[in-house]
Amino acid sequence: MDSRKDAPRGQLALVSFADSANSDALARAIQTLGISVKRVDNDAWLREPRVEDHVVVLLGSSYPRTSVLSLLRARSAPRVLGAFLSAAVAGDEELFSACVDFFGWPCHIVELSFRITRLFDSGTRACSASAEADVLDECLPLQMLGRSPTLLSALEILRKFARCEAPLLILGETGTGKELAARAVHYVGARRDHPFIAVNCGAIPDNLLENELFGHERGAYTDAREQRTGLVERAHHGTLFLDEVDALTDKGQVTLLRFLQDHEYRPLGGRDGRKSDARVIAATNADLGTLVRQGRFRKDLLFRLQVLTVTLPPLREREGDVALLAEHFLRLLSARYGQGQKMLAPETLAWMAMHAWTGNVRELENLLHRHYLLADGPVIHIPEDGAHHGAPVSPAIAREVHFREAKAKAVATFERAFLEALLVEAGGNISLAARRAGKDRSAFRRLLHKHGLQLAVRQPAA
Secondary structure (H helix, E strand, O other), rough: OHHHHHHOOOEEEEEEOHHHHHHHHHHHHHOOOEEEEEEEEEHHHOOOOOOOEEEEEEEOOOOOHHHHHHHHOOOOOOEEEEOOHHHHHOOOHHHOOOOOOOEEEOOOOOHHHHHHHOOOOOOOOOHHHHHHHHHHHHHHHHHHHOOOHHHEEEEEEEHHHOOOOOEEOOOOOOOOOOHHHHHHHHOOOOOOOOOOOEEEEEHHHHHHHHHHEEEEHHHHHHOOOOOOEEHHHHHOEEEEEOOHHHOOOOOHHHHHHHHHHHHHHHOEOOOOOOOEEEEEEEEEEEOOOHHOOOOOOOOHHHHHHEEEEEEEHHHHHHHHHHHHHHHHHHHHHHHOOOOOOEEHHHHHHHHHHHOHHHHOHHHHHHHHHHHHHOOOOOEEEOOOOHOOOOOOOOHHHOOOHHHHHHHHHOOOOOOOOHHHHHHHHOOOOOOOOOHHOOOOEEEEEEEEHHHOOOOOOOOOOO
């Protein structure tokens, strides 16, 4: 399916409080949907917001929150679709409640089409219900790109699970796309018009878990100067996605189990219980059955979570999908960086088809991201050992070589991996990468030359 045919036509204003690379990439992505983009200076927009009826506001890690909130709450405010880059912005429920809808950037083109459809639909009904349904019908397979029988089998299971409300447990190795699968279930199902709230269970300290999930009342503890809404309440009528659920401590497991039993909770400092009908989707790359036998995971919690279960196949078991995914990622990178379409050399594709891909789709995406920026022409050549840069030297190998030689190899491996990661982070900008590395630009260029890292991007004048 071509996502562009069902997207709403018209014009959007794009206001950005983020870096130019992400702003340009978002503008190009919107334009691929057949929508013209009018770039508006953020200061001018804050002074005179009625530039267009439909506005996409991209928020980075730093923006004038008070001014933006004041504008969005004004009666004359335009319809605004919020896009965020940072985790700090992602947790700002006040901001999002003032927007028509919101999403994290970068995102899949299908999710972007769906969000913009809702923006247009909120005021002008610019797209038909059937067109929206077509986008939703195709959302699942397009987010989980692939044609292999193993993936298609998992997708069919997910499609069926999207029609019901029971808790779902998604299993799979790191990088297989568990959060993508959870989002697909949400957007294909009846809850698509309500929030999808993702929580990384391993990132929340044990003493803050109840506060994050259930919120608190003003004065609940010393620093609770105002009421705060918890993630469970924000996910009401929507989906609460619990990633790395195996990372929950004993206390955290009890807290979650108590909510799953009757969907009741009580904010810290609150007197009365509340209800949330959020659908819970959990994900893990661990064997929860083994953890139960070891006494590290509660059996009753596992029973509650695995009412429905699906296992996503690793990339090495998805015959033919590597080439398809590589083409897809290279197309996205071309749109993001504007360096033109690039393709993989035949010998690179050959070894990729046989590679173990222990990091799965995420490993493939990161590898292509790095080498797309480093390629000095339209054809990307990646040596087979290029997928192993930065891997530690095993003790068995280390014993077979002289210490000085082993140290030199380890330093060279570190330098190359560090430089590649830094260049990717800096979007190929050598001057910016050199500053972040704390090195003179000429010295940084010598390091690049030493490791054979040549860039095809034009650098700004010094």
